[in-house]
Amino acid sequence: MRIGIVNDLSIATEALRRVLARRPDHRVVWAAASGADAVACCARDTPDVVLMDLVMPGMNGVEATRRIMAESPCPILVVTVSVGAHAALVYEAMGHGALDATDMPSLGNEEDNGADKLLAKIDLIGRLSTAPPRAAVPRAAAPASSRKLLAIGASAGGPSAVARVLEGLPPEFSGAVAVVQHIDEKFAPGMADWLGRYSRLPVRIAAVGDTLQSGHVLLAATNDHLSLRADGRLDYVREPVELPYRPSVDVFYKSAAEHWRGPIVGVLLTGMGRDGAAGLRLLREQGHHTIAQDQASSAVYGMPKAAAELNAAVEILPLDRIAARLRDLFAQTQTSPP
Structure with a gap:
């Protein structure tokens, strides 16, 4: 997948690059250091998925998500430090079209640093983009009752x-x-x-x-x-x-x-x-x-x-x-x- 990264911290961008490098089918096509840069990058080169930080100076991730979905729509995954601490911003970003959210993986080599969960969510977004329709269930009669x-x-x-x-x-x-x-x-x-x-x-x-x-x-x-x-x-x-x-x-x-x-x-x-x-x-x-x-x-x-x-x-x-x-x-x- 072609992936764009949005984060104002170079150490966080590097952590994401290292995680994505584990998968030869993922390629970082650009990295933006601000929400405004991300909007411009998406307009020039719309990726398969954007990894969006929430808390950034200037235009934050919520507004960047809103602008991207309005101008250059593409799948957006919120990736930020402590999504739990920023729950309200997560729901706002999802309200503008972000698909999901996950914690930022760390740069450490420990087994559970959040990398596997991030990769799994990216895989899920890829499946959502190509999932075929499911067959309808055969028709049946609706039972009568006043409960609605x-x-x-x-x-x-x-x-x-x-x-x-x-x-x-x-x-x-x-x-x-x-x-x-x-x-x-x-x-x-x-x-x-x-x-x-x-x-x-x-x-x-x-x-x-x-x-x-x-x-x-x-x-x-x-x-x-x-x-x-x-x-x-x-x-x-x-x-x-x-x-x-x-x-x-x-x-x-x-x-x-x-x-x-x-x-x-x-x-x-x-x-x-x-x-x-x-x-x-x-x-x-x-x-x-x-x-x-x-x-x-x-x-x-x-x-x-x-x-x-x-x-x-x-x-x-x-x-x-x-x-x-x-x-x-x-x-x-x-x-x-x-």
């Missing part, structure tokens, strides 16, 4: 998009809410807290054995797939192990289609790749209402685009109209399309 579920899927650009949707839901919202965001399990608890600042509904991570309750938001929280069991409780499953998307939106949509006893509204937001598109189509085929975010308001128009191509969405809406539409749908006795 809002199932939201998102990836790159998702944190801020999910926050925007939750911010627009009233405290008396009648549906249960499940959110599947492509995010490393290390960041899920912090993201739940961060989303809680915007949501008038309580937000927490989903645990094994939880049930989806009206007026509550549960966030997928491990690198395995969130799934709804036949008994109505949540679980995490490793299969399909070959999926590069973890947790997978498609896996949750499929399980909800099989086991949720009531109307479902599926919402697929900004993200790279095709995860969620086949599952959204399954929901539509069963008579549930489905919404995909439109291109203009998506930080990364991959997942919603795939849904549109599959005719999986009943409606394609800009982000600023989705919450209002959900308020209308959940105020009705039925959430299936006319």
Whole structure:
């Protein structure tokens, strides 16, 4: 892969170069010492992936990510010292389209210096860029019930998009809410807290054995797939192990289609790749209402685009109209399309 490095510290850039040198298939095409330099470098030579620091003088990594995704979009992996200490900046960068985040590997030769994790995340980004679509699950009839579920899927650009949707839901919202965001399990608890600042509904991570309750938001929280069991409780499953998307939106949509006893509204937001598109189509085929975010308001128009191509969405809406539409749908006795 052709890789760009963004870091204002030469020692950090050297550490990244040494890690990447372990893999003959990776090549550093440029290194930028500031956010502004990174924007210019991406415009001249857009790489396969950018390793983006967050804390830099002048234009920081969040603003650089926003500018790159607007002007020269490409996969961005946040690589910075102590992502935990900069969690809010991580979510902001992901809201502008960064795919993931990891700690900066050290220059030491110790076995666990973060290098393997960085290389694994770069490999995952490569797989996300080329992953083929998954086949849809055969159609089945949706069971009748008055319990309603809002199932939201998102990836790159998702944190801020999910926050925007939750911010627009009233405290008396009648549906249960499940959110599947492509995010490393290390960041899920912090993201739940961060989303809680915007949501008038309580937000927490989903645990094994939880049930989806009206007026509550549960966030997928491990690198395995969130799934709804036949008994109505949540679980995490490793299969399909070959999926590069973890947790997978498609896996949750499929399980909800099989086991949720009531109307479902599926919402697929900004993200790279095709995860969620086949599952959204399954929901539509069963008579549930489905919404995909439109291109203009998506930080990364991959997942919603795939849904549109599959005719999986009943409606394609800009982000600023989705919450209002959900308020209308959940105020009705039925959430299936006319």
